[in-house]
Amino acid sequence: xxxxxxxxxxxxxxxxxxxxxxxxxxxxxxxxxxxxxxxxxxxxxxxxxxxxxxxxxxxxxxxxxxxxxxxxxxxxxxxxxxxxxxxxxxxxxxxxxxxxxxxxxxxxxxxxxxxxxxxxxxxxxxxxxxxxxxxxxxxxxxxxxxxxxxxxxxxxxxxxxxxxxxxxxxxxxxxxxxxxxxxxxxxxxxxxxxxxxxxxxxxxxxxxxxxxxxxxxxxxxxxxxxxxxxxxxxxxxxxxxxxxxxxxxxxxxxxxxxxxxxxxxxxxxxxxxxxxxxxxxxxxxxxxxxxxxxxxxxxxxxxxxxxxxxxxxxxxxxxxxxx
Amino acid sequence: xxxxxxxxxxxxxxxxxxxxxxxxxxxxxxxxxxxxxxxxxxxxxxxxxxxxxxxxxxxxxxxxxxxxxxxxxxxxxxxxxxxxxxxxxxxxxxxxxxxxxxxxxxxxxxxxxxxxxxxxxxxxxxxxxxxxxxxxxxxxxxxxxxxxxxxxxxxxxxxxxxxxxxxxxxxxxxxxxxxxxxxxxxxxxxxxxxxxxxxxxxxxxxxxxxxxxxxxxxxxxxxxxxxxxxxxx
Numbered sequence: 329x330x331x332x333x334x335x336x337x338x339x340x341x342x343x344x345x346x347x348x349x350x351x352x353x354x355x356x357x358x359x360x361x362x363x364x365x366x367x368x369x370x371x372x373x374x375x376x377x378x379x380x381x382x383x384x385x386x387x388x389x390x391x392x393x394x395x396x397x398x399x400x401x402x403x404x405x406x407x408x409x410x411x412x413x414x415x416x417x418x419x420x421x422x423x424x425x426x427x428x429x430x431x432x433x434x435x436x437x438x439x440x441x442x443x444x445x446x447x448x449x450x451x452x453x454x455x456x457x458x459x460x461x462x463x464x465x466x467x468x469x470x471x472x473x474x475x476x477x478x479x480x481x482x483x484x485x486x487x488x489x490x491x492x493x494x495x496x497x498x499x500x501x502x503x504x505x506x507x508x509x510x511x512x513x514x515x516x517x518x519x520x521x522x523x524x525x526x527x528x529x530x531x532x533x534x535x536x537x538x539x540x541x542x543x544x545x546x547x548x549x550x551x552x553x554x555x556x557x558x559x560x561x562x563x564x565x566x567x568x569x570x571x572x573x574x575x576x577x578x579x580x581x582x583x584x585x586x587x588x589x590x591x592x593x594x595x596x597x598x599x600x601x602x603x604x605x606x607x608x609x610x611x612x613x614x615x616x617x618x619x620x621x622x623x624x625x626x627x628x629x630x631x632x633x634x635x636x637x638x639x640x641x642x643x644x645x646x647x648x649x650x651x
Numbered sequence: 652x653x654x655x656x657x658x659x660x661x662x663x664x665x666x667x668x669x670x671x672x673x674x675x676x677x678x679x680x681x682x683x684x685x686x687x688x689x690x691x692x693x694x695x696x697x698x699x700x701x702x703x704x705x706x707x708x709x710x711x712x713x714x715x716x717x718x719x720x721x722x723x724x725x726x727x728x729x730x731x732x733x734x735x736x737x738x739x740x741x742x743x744x745x746x747x748x749x750x751x752x753x754x755x756x757x758x759x760x761x762x763x764x765x766x767x768x769x770x771x772x773x774x775x776x777x778x779x780x781x782x783x784x785x786x787x788x789x790x791x792x793x794x795x796x797x798x799x800x801x802x803x804x805x806x807x808x809x810x811x812x813x814x815x816x817x818x819x820x821x822x823x824x825x826x827x828x829x830x831x832x833x834x835x836x837x838x839x840x841x842x843x844x845x846x847x848x849x850x851x852x853x854x855x856x857x858x859x860x861x862x863x864x865x866x867x868x869x870x871x872x873x874x875x876x877x878x879x880x881x882x883x884x
Binding site for chain 1: 699701720721722725726731732733736737739740741742746749750751753754797801
């Protein structure tokens with residue numbers, strides 16, 4: 329436990345030091361993109377990884393956050409701290425609307441509801457031109473600026489402040505995940521994932537905890553979606569594409585669902601693999617699909633699970649027992 | 652203590668229990684025996700609030716408990732240890748115990764866990780291990796320990812002996828009797844009729860959703876009909 333905390337602090341210290349040594353904005357931009365993916369993966373991990381409900385519309389919540397922030401900032405000139413909170417809040421509200429009826433049911437209904445919701449939302453974003461400006465998207469989302477009551481606010485005009493803000497969001501998400509995993513609520517999540525009937529028989533209100541996990545995930549997805557809209561100054565229906573949901577699901581599964589490290593490892597792979605595979609740009613998704621398939625068949629608990637297994641076996645071998 | 656009256660339970664159009672009457676008195680071990688699919692598990696699930704009955708009443712400690720949600724039944728003092736996969740294999744032994752106290756809000760949960768470790772030292776040795784790595788008998792002990800964490804007045808055990816090695820069967824039978832000495836009443840649904848009637852005070856024989864015989868455990872075990880139907884003697 330302490331070793332885990334130490335590793336975490338070390339990694340964050342390292343990440344925080346990066347801008348001091350890296351001047352190239354492209355690298356910082358890659359770092360920000362990675363951190364957005366990490367938050368997205370960890371936010372999906374609550375419901376998909378811990379509770380085990382198949383959420384197949386995660387991009388929709390990311391997109392809701394983005395559109396909410398964009399519309400509020402462009403049309404109403406609201407400050408960024410408010411648009412970020414609003415993005416998170418509105419996304420969570422839609423999470424409530426989608427989850428409330430569908431998480432009560434057993435069977436594939438939640439998966440179907442989230443999948444359908446994602447598709448509907450993309451249609452709305454594309455066709456409700458009066459509000460979303462349609463398929464062309466909304467350019468000109470203002471950069472984030474910190475208010476200053478005594479003078480001009482601090483405007484995020486370079487990558488560096490965005491990098492640090494993203495790092496704060498990653499830290500926040502990691503902290504929530506870590507605290508949750510070692511709490512009564514986290515135990516309830518894992519119990520529901522493994523055996524709903526047994527969970528109910530020990531007195532866990534399963535619907536309640538599924539809702540908590542889903543709301544937490546949608547709020548954080550909305551927050552990071554809003555952040556990204558400000559950072560890129562742009563939002564379009566592309567933010568709601570099923571492709572993005574698939575990306576997030578891939579990160580969680582190949583990294584290791586229901587762990588803190590897993591989705592982070594998955595996010596690193598999914599962020600950088602396309603760069604490596606640039607030579608075969610057309611076939612990117614084929615590679616992704618293949619990797620996902622291989623992971624599900626040979627490493628169902630992801631890379632983190634695989635490493636843990638190997639480490640466990642080594643440990644066992646050292647102690648001389650076959651288990 | 653537990654009083655089940657005229658219970659009718661359906662799975663869709665199929666009747667699972669019919670006119671079911673059963674009681675467990677304070678301090679008793681009551682065995683519910685019968686073949687697979689007779690309705691034993693259904694009864695336990697109905698009592699613990701996981702399935703709603705179509706008609707009939709369930710009273711526990713002078714309170715009507717049918718229609719209550721599972722966690723409310725638990726707080727009333729009825730703990731259900733279901734059959735099949737008995738523990739949460741992705742949680743550690745310790746986490747399994749703690750989750751047994753899920754509906755409790757008091758501050759003595761840790762102390763209770765320590766008491767259970769004293770009682771099952773093998774669980775203490777493995778408190779940090781994933782429960783899935785325990786043997787079948789150890790898992791059953793953990794399941795019972797998890798049940799104890801709910802501070803039950805009545806513990807309902809569903810097939811606690813199923814799939815255990817013979818030596819573990821004896822051990823678990825002893826555990827059931829010592830639960831009883833702690834003052835916990837036990838309702839034991841079991842196919843292993845010899846052992847079940849051996850530890851119980853009274854018993855009920857269930858066939859296709861109905862009680863066909865009831866009485867003193869010793870008398871039931873000696874009944875020629877029971878012996879022929881279930882022991883093949």
